[in-house]
Amino acid sequence: MVATRNTRVMLPRARLPCTPLRLRLLSRRDITTLGLRREDPARIWERRTALTPQAVEQLLVESNGKGKEELKVQVESCARRCFSDQEYHEAGARIVPSLNDDVDVVLGIKEPPLSDVHALLKAGEAAGKKRTWMMFSHTHKGQEYNTPLLSSFLLPNEGQTLVDHELLTAPSIGKDGKEHLKRVAAFGWYAGAVGAGEALSLTGVALLKRGVASPLLHLPRPYTFGSLAKFKVALRKTGDAIRSAAVAIREPIVIGLTGAGNVSGGAKDMLDAMGVVWVTVDQLADLRKDCACDKIYACAIPPSSYLTTHEGSQYNRVEYRKSPELYRSQFAEKIAPFLTTLINGVGWSAGYPRTMSTEDLSGLFDRTGGKQKLVAVQDISCDKEGGLEFVKKYTTIDERYFEGPNGMLISSIDILPTELAADASAHFSETVLPYVRRTLFPNATESDRCGELATLRRAVIVKEGELTNQHRWLLPRVDDWRTSIRSSRTNPVPSHVSTRSIKKKVLLLGSGLVAGPAVEILASRSDVHLAVASNNLVEARGHSKARSNVEAISLDVSDDTALGEAVNTADVIVSLLPAPMHPQVAKHCIKHGRHLVTASYVSSEMKALDQQAQQNDVLLLGECGLDPGIDSMAAMRILDRVQREGKKVTSFVSWCGGLPELSASQVPLRYKFSWSPKAVLTAAQNEAQYKWDGQNVNIPGHQLLSRHFPWVDLWDDLPLEGLANRDSMPYAYKYGLGPIDSLTNLFRGTLRYRGFSTLLDSFRKLGLLRSDPLKSPPQTWDQMLLSSAGRELGVREELRCRDIGSVLRDLVGAKQADETHDALRCFGLLPGDQSSPRVPMPLLSQPTNVDLFAHLLSKKLAYSPGERDTCLLHHSFDLTSPVSGDGQASTQKVTASLLCHGDENASAMSVTVGKTLAFAALRVVDGQVKRRGVTGPYEREVWQGVLESLEEVGVVVEEKWS
Structure with missing residues (x-):
């Protein structure tokens, strides 16, 4: 139900702190102004609000009773917000294009655009305006990308206080019977609810990719509904459709759910709404024998079912939290083979075992007879490369999934609650309202039996321009950032100037x-x-x-x-x-x-x-x-760890290349160009030096193509070959690999599809890659070919058209003559041949063969609409560890690939x-x-x-x- 002035939103559960219904006595007589921000316009899907119109009306009625006006509310106009400007106007707020300098408390969900912050700071600067900002600021963990925002609230900008919603915590008794601090204003339940809906819809798509059309395919995504209630109706209908018509699959659909907090609670409620059949972890294996496909099964997966110590002892929660390094996960072996979809509601921190690694998936694929049952993953926790290592990136509501290993569909949307913006906002508004009230009127005589003031104090990061004690460790980061701003300009910025305002x-x-x-x-x-x-x-x-x-x-x-x-x-x-x-x-x-x-x-x-x-x-x-670039950066990241662990590199082999996708490579050279080909043509004639199998190798430029590596097996289904890339020897020093004598291999190479080097070498033998100026520029492409070939043969008189067959055999050899002939025809270089569209000869002031040929290839081997390219990178390191007590040095292989x-x-x-x-x-x-x-x-x-x-x-x- 959408909250309006005359309606109240029904929340999924009652979990609100006690709040006073009225603020009876206020200690201040002047007017306090609350400003409700619109969210950053760059976040196009962010439709939530921190206070509903109903909450705004409640605040105004409480504070402005008995003929007194103690509070004003400004609401920034926003057509995207889940509640309209008109609803806020009817609640008693003033709708403004942007907040003005009267505002005492600025309230929002996410961090605001810096330009908005600076505008308010500048507006209140002359009057020394004190102001409190309430938001999820994403600064208290030292997030580098928001250091500029944190700096904006600190001196020399005076009087600014920052309250972070994430740090609003109150005492609560945990499962261990002890008192813990628990967040009181969050969107976790809605993240889980929406995440479950996304997971079910994603499962329908994933199964379709396997050739199965299930009723889940027709479940609309949560954001298409106006309310949670309507979404739950759709879930029930989908559940009914599944129960009324068996799905034509060999195995039942099984949804796994991890986590035990608000996130998993929201997900569980949605699965219940659809009518899933809940099973235990011990029953999962038996489900594969049960082909009843008129129902969907779900399993809540506790950590005790897959976490054990390395010695095989059972999970102990207290020990696990204290010493996570003692534990390992058996999720891939015990649970994943039996799941169709995994909804992950468990967060992850460095030092803890991963629920599943990327390597685990390869074993999972092998276990299931060549076809992995797990087809979809919805990672609500959004810990990139965290508990689920193969979750490599965040996704968006627009592009909700990417294809992971073994064709698995992976979704990791980090703003899930905004898909049910009105309901999520109503819930958040009611939980945060007591703390907004206390922030507006901190000196009210209303009793604080719920500890609201203490909760607020814990959430303050900046107090009137200075970091609070628990957050002072952030100051050096801010100082470093400010110093970097000043040092980036010839004229230092005066210390009293807010450096963030300078572009x-x-x-x-x-x-x-x-x-x-x-x-x-x-x-x-x-x-x-x-x-x-x-x-x-x-x-x-x-x-x-x-x-x-x-x-x-x-x-x-x-x-x-x-x-x-x-x-x-x-x-x-x-x-x-x-x-x-x-x-x-x-x-x-x-x-x-x-x-x-x-x-x-x-x-x-x-x-x-x-x-x-x-x-x-x-x-x-x-x-x-x-x-x-990326190749060196990736190598340095590995070598940094190698150095920290006291290991040594004994071999370094690197490959990199830019290629058309395989489907677009069925052309001469098996290559295409998105810009001038000249760099590729000249690089194919560079001298090369490297070390291979303990031997130093030197290749003259004219031999580089003929001495290519014909088979480079790095990725399945990619038929690759390789060329040595320039001089590899200096990289022993650049990368800090140690003396060259201590390395078995030191090699950097360029990747191409098989056939590239041999054909390009044929073109080289025909003189098409020469870079010396032409005395008599050719007027046509066939004239260019004939004059170039004649020069390579040492023939003074001009070659005749009928000589081209014997010329090719003489210059490139009988074995390559036919392939070269076909490529020349494709490029329109053969004399008298009209089968290929002609490219106009470019007008160059000092033409060379390589310039002309590059121009021709840029036209003939250009990407067609819809065709895409691929960039590949692969490093391989061999390492040795320090000699152990038994006198043996262990070895290790490390790879990095893109x-x-x-x-x-x-x-x-x-x-x-x-x-x-x-x-x-x-x-x-x-x-x-x-x-x-x-x-x-x-x-x-x-x-x-x-x-x-x-x-x-x-x-x-x-x-x-x-």
Whole structure:
């Protein structure tokens, strides 16, 4: 039931603290103003509110009785909120476009946009306005991303008090008979209720992917209903449909539920509404023999059923909480094989055993005869890579699931209660109302028999501009952040100025394909002003998308004066320009004291600028893309642990590559391009050095393709080959692997689909990859081929069209002649052949064969609509541990892998390069990178934060330690 002025919402259970019905005597005569925020507009699904219109009316009636006016309420207008502006108006509130400086208490659910906070702070600054903010601030655990918000409430901004809903706790007697502090204002029950609904709907989709259409497929998702009551009616109807028509599956549907708190309680109530049959853990195995499919079974899974000590002793709750390292989980062996769907309501903390690891799933797959029964997981706890290690990312209401191992569908939505926004808000409003009342009128003479003032004191993080005692440990983090803001500018910010109001300026040079994902990340920060500079102003403007903190500027980087002026306007420059242009940009950065971040290898020309950069306190940070970039960061994360554990590396082999998805690779070279192919063509002729099986190997550039690795088996169903990638030897020093002599393997390679290297080598033999200027530019593609082949054969006179067959046999060999002939026909290079559409010959001032061929391939091997790319990364380390007491050194293998697919919005390559570059730039602009001079992402201050940020957007490097 939706709460309006004349209705009361019926909650699923009575669990409210005692509250006074009226506030009889108030100690203050002046008017107090409560401001009810709208939630951040960027959170499009956030429709909840902290107080219902009914609660607002109750507060106004209580405080403004007997002809006195003690309270006013402002409500920010919001068309998305689950209760309308009109309902709040009828309750007696004033509807405002934004809260003004009269507000004494600001109340909301989630943390507000920083711009809104700063606007109120500025409005009340002159009058020294004291104000209390109540919200889920997500600051009390030291969350780095909200340090700017916490800083806003601290001195020199005076008089600000922060109360966190999450810390509102009251004494409660636990199952152990002891008194514990329990949260009094939370959404846990609704998270569980909505999570159960999402899990049941997800099960219907997952079963359909297995070829089974069950009634669960037709269960609408919770957000499509106006109330909890309507949703429960739909659950009952779905249960009736299941009971009236058996589902055509071999085994019954079994839902497993973990947890014993409010979350699991909400989930259990919804499963009961559907009419599930509850069974015990001991009965799960027998259900597989029972083919009665006219019902759904559910099982509440206690920790005692799957947690044992390593020695096999039974679960003891007190011991487990005290010494979790003594325990291991047998969930994958004892329970998971019998579940269709798992609803996880158990939180997880580091140091505790995982309920199921990613590795556990492989054993689960094998146990069930090649087809895993577990098809869906709804992780309500949303502990990414936590108790369920294979939950690699958060999902959204828009995109609720991703496909995990063995085709399992995984959902981890972290704002589930907002799907039933009105009911969840009504519940939260009634639980938080006593504490809002006490915050508005702390000196009221009403008795405090329920301990509301003590509960409020426990929830205060900031008191009038200063951290409370239990939260003072957060101050160094705030100080470091503020220092980084000041140090990011040439002129230090005065200490009395609120540094958060100053925009950090980033200049992005280039507006090509990588720019989109980079802009997305940079522009998501409201404290960042981004300028996108390009010689294509229309393309640059396309990246702004009406974002207020993004501007497009026209810039020709060949105009050195204009380039210098543009660099001088920013704090950090992010360059997407070709690598040879980076030294020019870097010199301007050194001159003006600005930092530079690129995705390109650190060249010798860039290294030569190291001393100048250090002297001018400038950072020139390169290699922050995919390869180089994520590959080095992932390696450094592993090596950091290796060093801490006192182990040594004996072998390091790394592979990386960007490829079309397998379905899009049925073309010559089995490769496609989303930008200029020239870099790929030239890289295929680089010299290479590495160490393999104890032997140093040197490959001249003209032999690189012919000496490729024909079989690289890393992922199932991906037919890969590999090429050595430049000089691997310096990485022993860069990564700190130790002396090269102590390594069996030291290798970095590039991945391609099988057949790429041989065919490209044929093109090389035909002279199509040569980079020396052409004396007489060809007028047609077949003329280019004939003149190039003639030059390779040493024939002075022009080759004739009919000679092409023998030319191919002479240059590439009889074995490869047919394949090469077919590829040349596909590209439109064969003389006289009209079977392939012709690409116009480009007009270049100083053309080379490789430039012309790259242009041709960019047209012939471009991605078609709907086709996507894939980025792959795989590291393999062999380690030895210190010699043990028996004189033996143990060995260990560690792998790190990334498999990233493009989508309809962006290619995998642009995401992995652009977002990595942007996250690195944000760490620099935030002052979190102290290093100066020319360097790559080899310091913890770079790689740790960037990898964590990438994981939050779904780019995850998975580690496996054997």
